[in-house]
Amino acid sequence: MPASGKRPAGPFTPLDLQLVLLRRMADHNPGLVEDARHELGVSVAEMREANRRWQAMLRAPHGRSAATRYRSVLGAPESVTARRLGDLDCEARRWPVPLWPDLRFEVLVGANGAVWNEWLVRAPGAPGPELRTVDDLTPWSCTVDEAARAFAPARPLEGSAPTRWGLAFTAPDATGARRQVVAEFTWGLLQRTADRLTG
Structure with missing residues (x-):
């Protein structure tokens, strides 16, 4: 590893995407994010670098579409399900997230390839929380x-x-x-x- 403590630049990986998710969550729950970062075995510098690279990909003038970007980073989805929202058809593409085994990263992709939504959902068959109060x-x-x-x-x-x-x-x-x-x-x-x- 270089003296800076950063991993050599290479392909953006599923680990890097998890760091991007954590980076945004750190605003509200720095303690939980810190624990998760240690669990993943990465430094603060690596988390910042993953977020910097992700933002650069988002802003690239001739970058890949969001749907293509997720496939290139995460590989083939674990599942692809046709879904209808109102009068519009889309696909729900889901990938496992090792940091949260009971969750999946879901991307809703319209018929034209545009990404409508991207977020974490409960994995099929995984028990959800009991929310009463x-x-x-x-x-x-x-x-x-x-x-x-x-x-x-x-x-x-x-x-x-x-x-x-x-x-x-x-x-x-x-x-x-x-x-x-x-x-x-x-x-x-x-x-x-x-x-x-x-x-």
């Missing part, structure tokens, strides 16, 4: 669709940055009192909750 909504415990189903009706909110989503809903706390809650997600995974201000 606000106290169950701990960081990294659930995905957007799981929270939306558990506390329906949930209202989607615009995220504060790309790859971020929000949900507003009412949920009971441990005492049974109903609370107005905002849940924030990064790459589809819960990062934090807060009481929603009203009035």
Whole structure:
């Protein structure tokens, strides 16, 4: 390894993509990200470099399409499922994510090859969390669709940055009192909750 501590530049790998996911999550949960980084055996410099290279790929004037980029980085999807959203058809392409064995990285690709969405979802057959109260909504415990189903009706909110989503809903706390809650997600995974201000 070079004296800088960085790995030699080479193909962008599934490990690098996991570092990109973590980099965005570090804004809300630096402790969890630090633990995950150690689990992956990489340095802070390597995580920054992976994010820099990813951003460079996104901004390249003649770069590959998003769908092609994911296939080149992650290989062939573990599964490809036809899906219909409203009156539009798309494919849900899913890849395993070693850091989160019970999750899959899902990319929704339209008929024209455009990527509509990219986020983490629960793997088929993997047990989801039991979400009954606000106290169950701990960081990294659930995905957007799981929270939306558990506390329906949930209202989607615009995220504060790309790859971020929000949900507003009412949920009971441990005492049974109903609370107005905002849940924030990064790459589809819960990062934090807060009481929603009203009035």
